[in-house]
Amino acid sequence: GRTEVTNFLVSNALFWLERYAIDGLRVDAVASMLYLDYSRPPGAWIPNQYGGRENIEAINFLRRFNTELFARFPQATTAAEESTAWPQVSRPVEFGGLGFGYKWNMGWMHDTLNYISKDPIHRKYHHGEILFGLHYAFSENFILPLSHDEVVHGKRSIFGRMPGDEWQRFANLRTYYSFMFGHPGKKLLFMGGEIAQSREWNHDQSLDWHLLEYKYHQGIQALVRDLNRLYRAVPALHQMDCDQAGFEWLITDDANRNVFAWLRKGFDEHARCLVVVNFSPNVYRNYRVPVPFAGKWKEVFNSDSAHYGGTNVGNIGEVQTVAGKAPELRLTVPPLAAIFLVPES
Structure with missing residues (x-):
């Protein structure tokens, strides 16, 4: 004062x-x-x-x-x-807010890290932890923070929280990062997360760059690089990031298979991106997802690509909608992976 x-x-x-x-x-x-x-x-x-x-x-x-x-x-x-839950942290001062550009979404961070740390067989009992963040996602201009606070003081690194054997741990991490990039909100990833550093961050040491001698760590680095490129290149992933009109749930109730699907929207009517995330280690074939436009949808990103260390299960680059009352895709959904599809212009 x-x-x-x-x-x-x-x-x-x-x-x-x-x-x-x-x-x-x-x-x-x-x-x-x-x-x-x-x-x-x-x-x-x-x-x-x-x-x-x-x-x-x-x-x-x-x-x-x-x-x-x-x-x-x-x-x-x-x-x-x-x-x-202080209101209007990221709203203009003239409208009664505090005037910040963004607010860290601490709830999203806690809920999703708790979910992804569970063995997939138990995730169906925590399905709501993925859904809950969207109830308030547009009340503020949010940043999704995987920050310095989450990789110190015995919390383990982000990679260190992943369950399963070696392949599953890396697949879970690829899925989680892809989920974050498809989710509304700006992205924050603390140093070391992009190479799947296994130990906690230590301010007295450099990052474990030697891990990039190993293919799975190389795959995580390539995945984060490509997600950043995709985020810039696909308008639907960033143009209406803080606007409820830029998001639509498509599949929310498939808890038994740990699958979620939603649509991201840009300013243009055809600027759309379908995100399908499979948090289970199972492959699902002919998985039905409704879409707004008939025609071909291009698979522009697949976290299960062998380029990232995955099993190369996917949709061979594109999928044609199936005729019916409303257009829908019948997808091959890879295990512990996320796929992004956009309508062919």
Whole structure:
């Protein structure tokens, strides 16, 4: 609440962008700023002037921070690591928000990591952990964070959480990364995740680059590279990332087979991308998925490609819809894998 403190903090934020030309700023532990009673027992905090637990000075500071930063650097971004349901973290200040560009989706991270760490035979009992994130996915501009916090302090690396034998662990990781890239929200992958580092991150050591001598680790690196290329090249995967109109569930109830399918949408009517994710080690043939357009659909990505260390099960590049009341595809769905298909223009 002191003017000289807020002036210093805002000036410091602007300095990093002005002098070092960084892309944006992440603010850690925003919840501890917003709530006067955060991690404090009853009687150890003083209510605000309205009798509530909101820290009004912190709210005003965060709004000023975002307002001044975006006024000076409109192409930059800010991200809040905010772990509660505080409303409108990433909404403009003029509409009552805190003004951040994005909010970390901590719920998505916890739910999906818990799901993927389960043996596939048990995943049907946790089906809702994949579905739940879409109930609130468009309430904020979200980032999906597989961050530094998830690879330290005994949590293991992301790869270290994968169940099964060697092949299944790498296949699970390929599926999980592909699922993340098909899911609404911006992507954040901490260093080492892109080469399937098996040990936790250690700030006193370099990354385990020697792992790239092995084909499965090479496959993960190639997969992340190709997912990034695909994300840029397919408008449906990024154009309406924070808009509910850019997403449509197609299959949500196939818990016994651990399969999910959805449609991502871009601005153009035919900018569509079908994402089918199989979290089981089984191959499903003639798997029926409804689609909005008849004709050929090109398989533009398959995480089970041998190029990534997979078994090369797929749809040989394209699939033709089957005639009926509504067009549908009959797909070969590879094991522990995700496939992306787009309509042929």
